[in-house]
Amino acid sequence: GNPQAGLMFIGEGPGRDEDHQGRPFVGKAGELLEKMIAAIGLKREDVYIANVVKCRPPDNRTPTPQECGSCLGYLHRQIALIRPKVIVTLGATPLRELVGVGTGITRVRGQWQRLDTPAGAIPVMPTFHPAYVLRQYTQEVRRAVWEDLKAARKWAEDAAAGAAPAAP
Numbered sequence: 549g550n551p552q553a554g555l556m557f558i559g560e561g562p563g564r565d566e567d568h569q570g571r572p573f574v575g576k577a578g579e580l581l582e583k584m585i586a587a588i589g590l591k592r593e594d595v596y597i598a599n600v601v602k603c604r605p606p607d608n609r610t611p612t613p614q615e616c617g618s619c620l621g622y623l624h625r626q627i628a629l630i631r632p633k634v635i636v637t638l639g640a641t642p643l644r645e646l647v648g649v650g651t652g653i654t655r656v657r658g659q660w661q662r663l664d665t666p667a668g669a670i671p672v673m674p675t676f677h678p679a680y681v682l683r684q685y686t687q688e689v690r691r692a693v694w695e696d697l698k699a700a701r702k703w704a705e706d707a708a709a710g711a712a713p714a715a716p
């Protein structure tokens with residue numbers, strides 16, 4: 549990703565295509581993520597994309613809390629190096645592992661959360677995972693993600709201009 553990115557997206561973990569190429573979100577879910585990013589007027593090159601776990605869990609299963617715990621140090625280091633203005637978590641796993649929020653994603657998406665880091669608080673916008681959007685390809689779900697990403701982009705821009713409020 550872009551080391552200067554104001555927006556950082558965090559997914560769950562690599563699938564088969566990602567494992568193969570050594571890059572996050574390059575398969576079907578990645579295609580949709582790029583479209584979602586384009587829908588708010590940005591390109592993949594403008595943002596930074598990471599995952600909670602860095603290795604593909606067997607059969608694409610959800611990583612266990614222990615597996616997430618083994619990888620979290622890397623993710624925190626990525627966040628410390630990039631220092632994004634806003635983090636967008638994709639689906640339940642990054643929200644739970646990073647922010648400690650285990651509420652259902654349908655209830656919590658679109659509501660600002662915060663991640664406290666040694667360098668300060670970072671606002672976190674939880675939204676649906678693109679793989680979920682692919683399965684639930686309704687106007688309602690797509691609009692929800694679009695609203696979430698628009699809010700994230702605006703906060704990141706305001707923050708870059710020194711006009712954003714303190715993290716929620």
Ligand code: URA
Binds near residue numbers: 561574577
């Ligand atoms: N799903 C994820 O959560 N991450 C990827 O990199 C690809 C699919």
